[in-house]
Amino acid sequence: MDHFAYRNGRLHAETVDLEALADEYGTPTYVYSASTFLDHLDRFQEAFAPLEPTTCFAVKSCSNISILRLLGQRGAGMDIVSGGELSRAIAAGIDPALCVYAGVGKTDEEIAFAIESGVGLFNCESEPEFLNIARIAERMDARPRVALRVNPDVDPETHKHTTTGVRSTKFGVDIEDATRFFRRNAGTTSCELCGLHAHIGSPVRKVEPYVRAVERLLDCCDDLEAAGHRITVLDLGGGFAADYETGEAPSAGEYARALVPLLKPRVEAGLRIIFEPGRSIAANAGLLLTRVQYVKDAGDRRFAIVDAGMHTLLRPSHYDAFHFIWPCRPAEGAVPSDRSRDPDLPGLLSYDVVGPICETGDYLALDRSLPPIERGDLLAVFGSGAYGMSMASHYNSMPLPAEVMVRGGSHLAIRSRETPEDLFRNELEVVATAP
Numbered sequence: 001m002d003h004f005a006y007r008n009g010r011l012h013a014e015t016v017d018l019e020a021l022a023d024e025y026g027t028p029t030y031v032y033s034a035s036t037f038l039d040h041l042d043r044f045q046e047a048f049a050p051l052e053p054t055t056c057f058a059v060k061s062c063s064n065i066s067i068l069r070l071l072g073q074r075g076a077g078m079d080i081v082s083g084g085e086l087s088r089a090i091a092a093g094i095d096p097a098l099c100v101y102a103g104v105g106k107t108d109e110e111i112a113f114a115i116e117s118g119v120g121l122f123n124c125e126s127e128p129e130f131l132n133i134a135r136i137a138e139r140m141d142a143r144p145r146v147a148l149r150v151n152p153d154v155d156p157e158t159h160k161h162t163t164t165g166v167r168s169t170k171f172g173v174d175i176e177d178a179t180r181f182f183r184r185n186a187g188t189t190s191c192e193l194c195g196l197h198a199h200i201g202s203p204v205r206k207v208e209p210y211v212r213a214v215e216r217l218l219d220c221c222d223d224l225e226a227a228g229h230r231i232t233v234l235d236l237g238g239g240f241a242a243d244y245e246t247g248e249a250p251s252a253g254e255y256a257r258a259l260v261p262l263l264k265p266r267v268e269a270g271l272r273i274i275f276e277p278g279r280s281i282a283a284n285a286g287l288l289l290t291r292v293q294y295v296k297d298a299g300d301r302r303f304a305i306v307d308a309g310m311h312t313l314l315r316p317s318h319y320d321a322f323h324f325i326w327p328c329r330p331a332e333g334a335v336p337s338d339r340s341r342d343p344d345l346p347g348l349l350s351y352d353v354v355g356p357i358c359e360t361g362d363y364l365a366l367d368r369s370l371p372p373i374e375r376g377d378l379l380a381v382f383g384s385g386a387y388g389m390s391m392a393s394h395y396n397s398m399p400l401p402a403e404v405m406v407r408g409g410s411h412l413a414i415r416s417r418e419t420p421e422d423l424f425r426n427e428l429e430v431v432a433t434a435p
Contacts, residue, residue: 001243002284003033004382006335011328011380013406018289018328022378025402026417027291028308030389034070034407036285041074044277047256051263051273056100058238058278059085061386062286064403066414068092071281077120079238079276083110086117096120100235100274102149102197104170108136115142122146123197123235125172130185138190147195147233150175152216154200154209171199178220182229196220199237203279207250207258214262231271238276242283244322244383246338252280279386286385288313289328292377302351304373309355310362311395313381313388317361324382325353325365327373334371339382342369353379357396397423
């Protein structure tokens with residue numbers, strides 16, 4: 001699953017002791033395993049190799065440019081949703097032609113920047129957006145390639161905040177409207193309307209929703225082809241699940257065994273396939289180190305108050321998401337055999353693992369069984385590589401944590417810890433004057 005493991009009762013990233021890493025870089029700190037990133041990307045690409053797809057890593061999931069560069073050097077393109085993410089990809093050395101650009105609110109400036117940069121494909125979310133891309137492209141004497149994002153109306157059976165492919169969301173257009181959209185817009189000379197895009201949600205822990213979505217998309221392709229519209233690109237999005245809990249997610253091979261037979265005949269006929277994996281590549285390639293500040297008993301609750309919180313890792317409070325948490329050097333050698341909600345170990349106590357933010361909802365785990373914890377203990381929050389640092393905030397004027405990449409026995413800070421001065425560095429100084 002990843003390259004984080006206990007050795008002689010101490011947690012290591014690849015071969016680096018995480019307590020030594022925390023001593024050097026402080027806490028909270030995100031720690032990434034380069035080998036895990038590459039292993040996960042390799043497994044995904046190998047599983048879908050019969051389709052020869054373009055694999056575009058979802059930048060929103062983990063956007064540090066050192067990580068984007070690492071994956072780009074392994075052949076990944078990038079799935080971007082803003083001009084800022086395109087800038088990150090370019091800074092990481094990614095060819096913009098290998099970038100696909102989605103997002104419901106692209107500004108004129110972002111569209112022009114993407115056209116000028118030579119982005120490979122716009123995933124258009126609405127007809128007004130398409131008309132705006134066409135207007136800007138005509139002004140720039142350009143002809144970008146565009147795919148229409150459609151909602152196959154398939155329930156991905158995931159959290160409501162990350163369900164994106166049904167009718168009630170802000171994303172894309174109803175799949176039934178695709179033929180009418182192409183009929184009205186396929187003749188636009190300043191855009192090449194060439195494909196379909198779909199993203200049903202994330203994380204999708206079952207294979208069947210993808211099968212239903214692909215079947216509906218292929219039927220839509222047939223309808224469009226029958227109406228005289230050639231479809232050369234099918235972007236199937238991402239959302240593939242990750243093992244936040246041991247055994248929770250299908251493997252890349254399981255997804256591929258269901259989808260490749262449906263898609264391979266179309267690929268042989270000339271259809272290009274794009275995937276946009278994010279969390280399945282990044283989640284278990286990173287963890288969050290956090291230090292216990294206080295342990296407080298409050299009647300029927302026991303709190304482990306740590307220096308990370310919802311400002312550092314939002315997923316638990318925002319999505320009710322589970323992240324396995326365990327001490328880096330557990331008392332009495334209580335090393336778990338897997339990452340389950342209820343480890344089968346003696347002597348565990350129930351803790352609410354909470355942060356320093358002035359919100360009752362500031363927690364990393366509630367009623368979690370853990371070995372006895374003391375002030376100063378170092379905890380690891382596993383599965384934090386995706387939607388961890390990329391969703392971190394300055395709430396309560398908290399500086400952003402450091403990010404560290406481990407590769408074998410070496411480690412390197414890929415983002416320095418912010419200082420208090422960094423919090424207001426870009427704020428304008430206002431000189432008060434007497435009335």
